[in-house]
Amino acid sequence: MRLAAVDIDIGTRSPTVLLNGTDAATLGVHPLDRVHIETDSGTVVGIVELSDELVAPGELAVTRRLGHVEGSVEVTPAPRPASVEFIRKKLDDDELDAEELDRIVRDVREDRLSDVELGAYVCAMYLNGASLSETMHLAESMAAVGETLTWDDEVVADKHSIGGVGGNRVTPILVSIVAAAGVTIPKTSSRAVTSAAGTADTMEVFCPVALSADEIRATVAATGGCLAWGGAVNLSPVDDKIIRAETPLSLDPHGQLVASVLSKKRSAGSTHVLVDIPCGEGAKVTNLNDARELASDFRRVGEHLGMTLDCVVTDGSAPIGRGVGPVLEARDVLSVLSGSGPGDLRRKSVRLAQVLLDCCDVTADAAAILESGEALDRFRAIVAAQGGDPEVSLSDLVPGRFERTVTARDDGVVTHVDNGLVNDVARRAGAPRATGAGLELHHRVGDAVGRGDPLYTVYAEAEGRLDEAVTVAERVEAVRIRAPDETLIERL
Amino acid sequence: MRLAAVDIDIGTRSPTVLLNGTDAATLGVHPLDRVHIETDSGTVVGIVELSDELVAPGELAVTRRLGHVEGSVEVTPAPRPASVEFIRKKLDDDELDAEELDRIVRDVREDRLSDVELGAYVCAMYLNGASLSETMHLAESMAAVGETLTWDDEVVADKHSIGGVGGNRVTPILVSIVAAAGVTIPKTSSRAVTSAAGTADTMEVFCPVALSADEIRATVAATGGCLAWGGAVNLSPVDDKIIRAETPLSLDPHGQLVASVLSKKRSAGSTHVLVDIPCGEGAKVTNLNDARELASDFRRVGEHLGMTLDCVVTDGSAPIGRGVGPVLEARDVLSVLSGSGPGDLRRKSVRLAQVLLDCCDVTADAAAILESGEALDRFRAIVAAQGGDPEVSLSDLVPGRFERTVTARDDGVVTHVDNGLVNDVARRAGAPRATGAGLELHHRVGDAVGRGDPLYTVYAEAEGRLDEAVTVAERVEAVRIRAPDETLIERL
Numbered sequence: 009m010r011l012a013a014v015d016i017d018i019g020t021r022s023p024t025v026l027l028n029g030t031d032a033a034t035l036g037v038h039p040l041d042r043v044h045i046e047t048d049s050g051t052v053v054g055i056v057e058l059s060d061e062l063v064a065p066g067e068l069a070v071t072r073r074l075g076h077v078e079g080s081v082e083v084t085p086a087p088r089p090a091s092v093e094f095i096r097k098k099l100d101d102d103e104l105d106a107e108e109l110d111r112i113v114r115d116v117r118e119d120r121l122s123d124v125e126l127g128a129y130v131c132a133m134y135l136n137g138a139s140l141s142e143t144m145h146l147a148e149s150m151a152a153v154g155e156t157l158t159w160d161d162e163v164v165a166d167k168h169s170i171g172g173v174g175g176n177r178v179t180p181i182l183v184s185i186v187a188a189a190g191v192t193i194p195k196t197s198s199r200a201v202t203s204a205a206g207t208a209d210t211m212e213v214f215c216p217v218a219l220s221a222d223e224i225r226a227t228v229a230a231t232g233g234c235l236a237w238g239g240a241v242n243l244s245p246v247d248d249k250i251i252r253a254e255t256p257l258s259l260d261p262h263g264q265l266v267a268s269v270l271s272k273k274r275s276a277g278s279t280h281v282l283v284d285i286p287c288g289e290g291a292k293v294t295n296l297n298d299a300r301e302l303a304s305d306f307r308r309v310g311e312h313l314g315m316t317l318d319c320v321v322t323d324g325s326a327p328i329g330r331g332v333g334p335v336l337e338a339r340d341v342l343s344v345l346s347g348s349g350p351g352d353l354r355r356k357s358v359r360l361a362q363v364l365l366d367c368c369d370v371t372a373d374a375a376a377i378l379e380s381g382e383a384l385d386r387f388r389a390i391v392a393a394q395g396g397d398p399e400v401s402l403s404d405l406v407p408g409r410f411e412r413t414v415t416a417r418d419d420g421v422v423t424h425v426d427n428g429l430v431n432d433v434a435r436r437a438g439a440p441r442a443t444g445a446g447l448e449l450h451h452r453v454g455d456a457v458g459r460g461d462p463l464y465t466v467y468a469e470a471e472g473r474l475d476e477a478v479t480v481a482e483r484v485e486a487v488r489i490r491a492p493d494e495t496l497i498e499r500l
Numbered sequence: 501m502r503l504a505a506v507d508i509d510i511g512t513r514s515p516t517v518l519l520n521g522t523d524a525a526t527l528g529v530h531p532l533d534r535v536h537i538e539t540d541s542g543t544v545v546g547i548v549e550l551s552d553e554l555v556a557p558g559e560l561a562v563t564r565r566l567g568h569v570e571g572s573v574e575v576t577p578a579p580r581p582a583s584v585e586f587i588r589k590k591l592d593d594d595e596l597d598a599e600e601l602d603r604i605v606r607d608v609r610e611d612r613l614s615d616v617e618l619g620a621y622v623c624a625m626y627l628n629g630a631s632l633s634e635t636m637h638l639a640e641s642m643a644a645v646g647e648t649l650t651w652d653d654e655v656v657a658d659k660h661s662i663g664g665v666g667g668n669r670v671t672p673i674l675v676s677i678v679a680a681a682g683v684t685i686p687k688t689s690s691r692a693v694t695s696a697a698g699t700a701d702t703m704e705v706f707c708p709v710a711l712s713a714d715e716i717r718a719t720v721a722a723t724g725g726c727l728a729w730g731g732a733v734n735l736s737p738v739d740d741k742i743i744r745a746e747t748p749l750s751l752d753p754h755g756q757l758v759a760s761v762l763s764k765k766r767s768a769g770s771t772h773v774l775v776d777i778p779c780g781e782g783a784k785v786t787n788l789n790d791a792r793e794l795a796s797d798f799r800r801v802g803e804h805l806g807m808t809l810d811c812v813v814t815d816g817s818a819p820i821g822r823g824v825g826p827v828l829e830a831r832d833v834l835s836v837l838s839g840s841g842p843g844d845l846r847r848k849s850v851r852l853a854q855v856l857l858d859c860c861d862v863t864a865d866a867a868a869i870l871e872s873g874e875a876l877d878r879f880r881a882i883v884a885a886q887g888g889d890p891e892v893s894l895s896d897l898v899p900g901r902f903e904r905t906v907t908a909r910d911d912g913v914v915t916h917v918d919n920g921l922v923n924d925v926a927r928r929a930g931a932p933r934a935t936g937a938g939l940e941l942h943h944r945v946g947d948a949v950g951r952g953d954p955l956y957t958v959y960a961e962a963e964g965r966l967d968e969a970v971t972v973a974e975r976v977e978a979v980r981i982r983a984p985d986e987t988l989i990e991r992l
Contacts, residue, residue, distance in 0.1 A: 027614035123619065124616070124745045125748055126616060128622070128751075130620070131591060134756055201530070202530075257587065257617065434527055441525050443526060
């Protein structure tokens with residue numbers, strides 16, 4: 009069918025074209041069907057939506073995603089892309105081969121799938137799972153479509169936490185220790201998606217993190233490490249697009265997670281990788297068996313991709329450190345590097361750094377490197393190389409000026425600090441965008457507290473946000489107190 | 501956050517708002533998250549998409565779906581709707597209760613779900629299935645949101661085929677017989693979605709079918725029956741929206757199918773319903789066990805909704821009748837009513853009419869009503885009441901003027917006529933939009949044919965479409981011929 013193409017200013021992600029209902033009926037196409045559009049410069053594929061209001065009969069409205077198309081074009085029904093058939097296959101629990109997964113990854117990258125199809129892909133991976141071989145192929149395909157970094161070193165260390173734990177800013181400390189031990193560790197991290205801060209958000213308090221590949225190489229050449237934001241180097245462009253479809257339903261299929269993490273590690277040129285799997289009430293993985301299974305998948309897929317991989321399962325039942333939110337976490341990091349700071353964060357960082365050094369077959373004492381101040385020096389060097397102030401001190405790291413402290417309503421013992429609720433309060437207060445927003449925990453599980461004792465302080469950069477956060481804080485029990493001999497929670 | 505609302509001309513289905521990336525980060529919202537928008541006239545909920553190109557910082561672009569919103573508005577992150585939590589629950593294979601299903605149905609009706617969420621709903625229903633009680637609740641909810649028809653008669657007969665069989669235009673014949681037997685049968689049918697013709701498309705060859713509820717009542721008052729298009733009376737407005745998400749992946753979850761069909765029957769005021777489940781190679785249901793299970797679900801959900809329900813499993817392995825496409829099927833219908841026509845269509849129509857009459861506890865002989873010409877008279881009366889020409893004859897029903905006949909390449913026996921391929925060829929020829937397009941089958945399974953004998957004739961209203969259809973026809977084996985004693989299909 010011959011139609012007059014007109015541009016339409018819609019910021020759609022997928023290559024949408026709008027047809028009048030009459031023309032769609034004549035063509036025999038329905039919403040979300042594909043059409044071939046033949047132009048002078050070649051054939052493109054559009055995904056059909058109908059609009060009798062915006063498009064007159066005889067017209068084809070072409071969105072920007074398809075580039076500039078104008079004039080008379082030939083429009084014919086197109087078959088659905090092969091990747092849609094493969095998603096259908098996966099829904100029917102058939103195993104996909106390397107080529108089929110590769111087609112899906114490439115079509116996701118090029119935004120060739122509609123949201124219905126993307127949603128179905130995520131659901132199929134969630135409900136039917138991915139075999140080890142599927143996960144391997146998926147990781148390979150995802151790595152193949154991204155940018156890559158290459159290094160001359162034989163050992164390139166890396167670390168990843170699957171997340172879900174408040175605070176937990178291990179990475180800057182670990183990277184400083186490992187780099188000080190002489191191991192190359194070009195670490196890229198993510199920003200917060202649904203949490204109060206990602207490592208990249210926290211590091212941005214100290215220095216720029218949106219480094220180009222060249223800037224990463226220069227930083228690593230100068231210091232042996234870096235603490236950059238991965239998003240700027242586009243190591244796994246497909247990841248964000250898949251996360252977009254996972255987030256609305258809070259789906260995080262294991263196979264997709266493993267493939268996504270390891271594809272980025274491979275693209276980053278890493279050879280020795282430590283994966284931290286926090287496990288416990290409120291974490292992403294709640295029981296030890298699941299953690300072990302996930303660890304085994306990570307290890308096997310990692311090895312398939314030619315990496316040496318170690319996994320640790322850590323206590324993920326409560327936040328690690330005192331601060332939650334970029335500046336407050338930055339304070340924890342600098343404190344630990346300076347020889348004080350929260351004990352749990354210090355212990356976890358040293359422990360994980362040691363495991364990674366052992367994995368790299370390097371003889372070095374992580375605790376000694378931290379105690380000697382070598383790690384702090386190295387951290388300052390990295391901050392300087394990335395364009396920050398190497399002389400930064402705790403007094404420079406000032407949380408939001410609006411604060412309120414939540415206190416214990418009764419005498420008792422802290423029995424639980426809830427990752428999810430702590431995160432909610434910090435985000436309500438403005439984190440991660442308001443870098444000084446968040447909260448500081450004054451107690452850990454097991455501490456005895458008296459009625460009226462401070463439990464945590466909420467910080468915000470705007471009074472309205474503080475009020476909002478405190479309203480939430482007062483409604484929920486982010487820090488749970490129980491009388492030590494009390495089993496009755498509430499009498500109704 | 502305070503933003504300046506501007507209208508944007510996008511024909512989206514869901515209530516999309518576009519935010520600049522900076523504002524989205526400040527609000528802490530991601531694509532497909534919801535925001536509350538407070539206007540002078542109340543609060544509305546928008547689904548977020550990002551566009552730095554189309555929206556400046558400080559602006560909020562509001563699509564038409566949300567109505568006209570202008571001026572300064574307060575925008576805050578909103579929780580996801582409860583129905584999204586319920587879809588998540590169904591993905592985890594938890595049973596949904598009546599209230600939860602009702603929320604999903606209402607949110608689908610109001611377009612409050614994103615395509616990712618709709619896709620997930622369909623996948624969850626497909627992969628985890630629906631229990632009998634879920635199907636019942638779903639049917640009730642779907643019926644509750646649609647228009648309803650009410651009748652004074654104690655017995656209101658109805659019929660539904662789950663489809664998938666070429667031709668198979670039983671309904672006009674059956675309705676004519678049943679109405680002639682004195683049973684009220686206000687039949688509404690669908691148009692083709694992916695087939696070459698729906699009953700509504702075929703009936704439109706004879707008379708208007710887009711009747712209002714009042715016109716349906718008038719037709720039924722005059723003739724005891726009608727043959728209208730269901731889409732015009734909006735009996736199940738949720739159905740189309742769900743089908744939109746099912747079609748791209750060819751998903752047709754049984755629970756959804758049963759709920760959808762029976763909600764429409766209930767809304768139509770039917771008391772006695774016959775469901776035809778064609779079964780066989782190439783039909784929607786391929787084995788007898790599945791057909792029986794589906795029949796049992798139909799029966800139980802139907803009874804729960806207060807209807808008397810009978811199911812028949814029929815041979816769905818090949819098209820029924822000779823014609824495929826609106827005019828060609830209309831010829832079959834008129835031929836059978838006139839006492840000749842394809843034997844399989846005549847036998848199936850009489851048989852099903854008799855089952856429905858028995859189900860209604862009416863003593864009448866379907867075959868006799870057809871043979872006596874009473875059914876034809878009744879059909880002409882319905883056509884007249886709907887505004888068509890009651891004197892219509894076969895010579896008025898002229899297929900497309902471009903035709904070509906596909907012949908047998910070898911001597912042999914017809915072993916298979918493929919529903920899907922016949923459908924493809926007819927659609928390529930232009931059906932259902934080009935009403936004269938389609939094909940006419942010259943042989944049925946079991947017929948002996950000689951090399952060069954005509955197998956079927958393709959009709960089109962435009963030469964280009966004929967060529968396209970014939971190209972497909974020559975590539976596939978829509979009518980399969982085998983030498984009677986040959987088991988070898990091809991020597992490679």
